[in-house]
Amino acid sequence: MPTIKEVADLAGVSVGTVSHVVSGSVPVSEALRVKVEAAIRQLDYHPNHVARSLKTSRTRTLGIIVPDMTIPFYPLVIRGAETAAWDHGYSLIAVDSTDEADRQKELLTLLRSQRVEGILLVVAAASEPMLQIARLLEAGIPIVCLDRIPEKLPVDSVSVEDKSAAAMGADHLIARGYRRIALVTGPVSLTNETRRLHGYEESLREADIALDRELIWHGNVRPEDVAALCREKFRSIALPDAVFCTNGPTALGCLRALCDCGLNTPDDIGFLTFDELTVDDLFRPAITTVVQPAYEIGFQAAEILFDRIQRKSDEASEPRTIRLPASLKVRESTRGAMRRE
Numbered sequence: 001m002p003t004i005k006e007v008a009d010l011a012g013v014s015v016g017t018v019s020h021v022v023s024g025s026v027p028v029s030e031a032l033r034v035k036v037e038a039a040i041r042q043l044d045y046h047p048n049h050v051a052r053s054l055k056t057s058r059t060r061t062l063g064i065i066v067p068d069m070t071i072p073f074y075p076l077v078i079r080g081a082e083t084a085a086w087d088h089g090y091s092l093i094a095v096d097s098t099d100e101a102d103r104q105k106e107l108l109t110l111l112r113s114q115r116v117e118g119i120l121l122v123v124a125a126a127s128e129p130m131l132q133i134a135r136l137l138e139a140g141i142p143i144v145c146l147d148r149i150p151e152k153l154p155v156d157s158v159s160v161e162d163k164s165a166a167a168m169g170a171d172h173l174i175a176r177g178y179r180r181i182a183l184v185t186g187p188v189s190l191t192n193e194t195r196r197l198h199g200y201e202e203s204l205r206e207a208d209i210a211l212d213r214e215l216i217w218h219g220n221v222r223p224e225d226v227a228a229l230c231r232e233k234f235r236s237i238a239l240p241d242a243v244f245c246t247n248g249p250t251a252l253g254c255l256r257a258l259c260d261c262g263l264n265t266p267d268d269i270g271f272l273t274f275d276e277l278t279v280d281d282l283f284r285p286a287i288t289t290v291v292q293p294a295y296e297i298g299f300q301a302a303e304i305l306f307d308r309i310q311r312k313s314d315e316a317s318e319p320r321t322i323r324l325p326a327s328l329k330v331r332e333s334t335r336g337a338m339r340r341e
Contacts, residue, residue, distance in 0.1 A: 063111035067099035080298025101127035118305035142308035165326035166199030226253025242270030285332030
């Protein structure tokens with residue numbers, strides 16, 4: 001295995017110059033940088049980042065914890081964070097908490113033991129992460145929460161503007177002539193789900209439509225559970241005009257229930273969801289969707305981490321709160337509502 005000294009000898013420079021080129025910590029002239037990079041390629045040299053981190057206390061690594069990598073939203077978040085990390089010369093370790101509080105706690109400990117310089121965290125549904133996050137912040141490890149933002153925790157955060165995004169979806173259904181709009185939520189213990197519920201309620205209120213609690217169905221993020229819930233509702237109460245699902249997994253469960261009950265959208269019932277579905281292009285009719293800027297959420301969260309890493313001495317600065325707008329993609333699943341007017 002080639003050494004840094006062999007790279008320096010081949011390039012005709014000092015070991016320090018090679019180190020500066022590899023780390024990017026000290027500016028090097030273009031001519032020297034080209035010579036060093038050519039020698040690195042020729043020798044197929046790979047620096048020992050672990051050994052260097054022991055000397056510098058820097059691993060140039062970030063961690064990100066998400067609750068379920070199979071949910072289409074999260075790979076896009078990870079991709080955005082990874083792009084930002086790459087731009088800064090960092091790598092990203094992505095791990096999955098399976099939406100369990102105990103596993104999330106273990107993963108936070110694991111990432112700390114791996115000496116990551118910052119952590120992006122989507123909190124697990126039933127977790128109370130405040131104490132552990134506070135301890136990590138006290139230890140000098142910056143954390144940015146995204147998507148699911150814990151309440152009463154002074155931490156940097158990035159998410160969509162959930163309330164206005166949900167109101168936009170409900171407004172669209174109302175404008176298409178729907179009046180009995182069922183809402184299928186994830187766990188309302190999550191702040192983002194509660195805010196989406198409030199956006200739906202506000203939209204109905206502003207349209208002077210009476211709120212019917214019978215049409216608010218509280219589910220979770222397991223499609224099979226949501227399918228069972230929706231099947232029971234479709235068979236036991238008067239059929240809603242439309243269904244609005246507040247996240248992708250609930251939408252998949254609800255679509256399964258519609259199929260099981262022999263119902264079609266939009267002919268029998270309008271359908272709108274928060275978050276794109278992985279195989280949306282295969283659905284016919286195509287699904288009208290409130291789209292979160294998932295990539296941008298991950299990218300901006302990572303940028304906040306880098307800002308914190310570079311300004312560690314400014315630990316007393318106020319937490320940064322970024323709320324990004326969603327967009328609405330109108331497709332075929334809400335086209336049939338106009339006939340109801």
